[in-house]
Amino acid sequence: MLEVARLSKHFGGVRAVDELDFRVEAGEIFGLIGPNGSGKSTTVNMIAGIFAPTAGEIIFDGVDITEAPPHITLHAGIARTFQNIRLFNNMTVWENLWVAQNSAKQKRTGNPMARWMGGSRRAAAAVEEFLEFSNLAHKRDELAGNLAFGEQRRLEVARSLAAEPKFLLLDEPAAGMNLEEVKELDERLRVLRDRGVTILLVEHVMELVMEVTDRIAVLNFGRKIAEGTPSEVQQNQAVMDAYLGAGEGGSDA
């Protein structure tokens, strides 16, 4: 479904991502892990269209999206969340979802009048569904900026789902969550996969990654050092070296 080939991103002399290859198959949850600064977020930002890659290509559903800006990748069917939550803080929960829902619908409904008139009623119904799914129905009129941290994470995931994507990029969705919340997230991700959404999960919380993913790629210094099922990766010597060796150093790129 998503194919990344020889993907590279250089910032000045720094090779944040270097000749990266991987494939995500339709219907799986694919994990992308690695120590801080290994290039995970840069990879996500390239797929989402925030950064233009220095070299390489990104193919989604047979379409080349290497140079596509973020709104085009979204319309192609890829939605995302951000490592440090980015909500529309002065808008309500409901408005956050509505604006995302409508933006996605807009592309598919060709007729502009239908979009304005009937479209918005159907969109409003869909927003209700996402409010329910993310357990935020009772907070619908709260400003997003006033939500608790866990609720903000849930809202951001819900907002990305509101675009009804085929593919979801989740950038450290479990960061800062307690164990119970991680469990909840785990369940939600499975539900989503069962509904046919393919997921690329970038994560530090190993309990989640090892539990929920089907396959994992491991990055270190911008290169892929291992790929396989969670159990294969856990036994990989290079992976253990990378994590032990790199330790706490550096900040994430």
Place this chain on the structure above:
Amino acid sequence: MDDFTWGMVQIVGVHTILGLSAYVILLTGQVSMAQAGFVAIGAYVAGMLTVLAEWHIIPAMVTGGLAASVLACIVGFPALRIRGLMLVVATIAFGEFVRLFWFNFDYRIAKGDIVVGPEGGEGFKQIRFFPENGWTTQDVAVFVWVVAAIILATLWWMDRSRAGKVLRAVGEDEMAAQSVGINLTVVKVAAFTAGGFIAGIAGAIYAHYTTHIEHLNFDILMATFAIAYPILGGLANVWGTLFAAFFIQVIVIEVLRDLGDVRNLMFGALIILVMNFLPHGLFSAKVVRKLKEWMGIGKMSDA
């Protein structure tokens, strides 16, 4: 009411329209200090149409607005590449550029025994559509407010529709807005174009009720007024801009006139005070929510 009061009503109306022109652009998080330039374009174009081509005020006004919106659209595109403070500098320079253009613009033709038209630094005199057609000060004031009401209503409706949410989403967080599928180019250029159109309308009316315009009318002070109304009033809805235009033009400038000519002094001090104590303006999103809760009305999701 006497003519002075009706004149006041006109001024508040035009300044409200001026503030709304900046409001649309500010919603997308862009600060345009070029509004006075767009007003100047609307003023000169509409003035030339009624004086030189003898058009009616309404088509002249719309054409003035369109001319300003074309320029604003052209400004909107480079504005995509620069943001924040660079945009402030760029739009200040653009506004000054437009002002200097009219300073150097001389196009006069003979009309009977007088010569009319813009005359560079001397300005553009005798824009006499209203007196020539027998409109009283009161008629003009009503006309100004019909136009202002149409613009207020359109923007109020837009705010509650999807388009308003899209503008606000871009203003809140551009990257997040892109990630939910919003095309930044379209939204930002559209906001500039709409803002330019509204400013052009304000200029067209302004030119006709003062009957004499010159480049100095369209200086940085006017550009500042344009952004000051929505920023002081708050960006939660159009009423903040309306309120700020009324408050500054009527209370600060007119009622306190007896204190001596301290208008800009009061204006400056007021801006500093509000920004220190109410940085998001009088009617910010949070204040409006509190007000609505207090009155128990208007949940947005019922719309």
Place this chain on the structure above:
Amino acid sequence: MEFVDYLQAVTDGVMQGAYYALIGIGFTLIFGVMNKINLAYAAAAFGGAYASLGIAALIGSGDDFGLPPLLMFLASAVAAGLFAWIVYTICFRFTPDHYELATLMATVGAFFLIEEIAVHATDGEPMDFPEVLQGIIEDPMIEFSDAFAIRGDLLTIFLLALIAMAVLLLLLYRTKLGLATRAVAQQRTAAQLCGISVDRTNASTFIIAGVLGGLAGAMIGAAVGVLSPLLFVPLTVKGLIVTVIGGLGSIPGAIVAGLLVGGLENVFLALRGITERDMYVMLLLFLFLAFRPQGLFGKKVLRD
């Protein structure tokens, strides 16, 4: 125009560009440290020059100016430094850090406040500024030929500005205060962790920028011969243009851009006259924004 006339125009312009450079440095310093623009900056700088006139008037009597020329410059610099600190306190200190619109608007408010105080204090009349430079240089012209000469007063201004810039660079690169300023400009959080007070650094940056501005204000007064509130807006606009052309946050950029704008402006003046001159300066800015938005010495802007 012949070649020598262009040469004369450029030479005069570059020397006058020295005060654009000083104002540009002020904007850029504040931007570098706070990532915000202080639109009241040039107004505060002229406020300093006005204050120096006021002090001179208090000390002297009648036609006799109470202050020797160099002390006029000093008084202007000190007063402008004080005004800059006041602007910092009322516009930056208490406005929210992440919401630049509030700060920007507050500085516009401060601009009108200062401008209006100047108008009221002088009844809106231009004030004669003493031709202090006559006292410094006896012979105002250095003549090379009939067609080309260097004006002594402009040369003095130019040299004074160079000295001020050199002192500033020494301050930034050879003192603890400068180290703190540069640290805050580069990595604010890290600087805080190292025990640097961001608030104090911001305030001192404003004062340094203000002192430079006050010097520029007095220079302009001395060069033009009068001070008028009508100078506030054009100098603010020119200063901002210089800052952007030089690259936001770059001091060498502001210097080069100041001299460049000064030189070109004088050529535009010679070619097209005073009413069109500034239009071409704006066009120069638009060219930079279109083709080199990061300015002469600025860092390249990422897509983020």
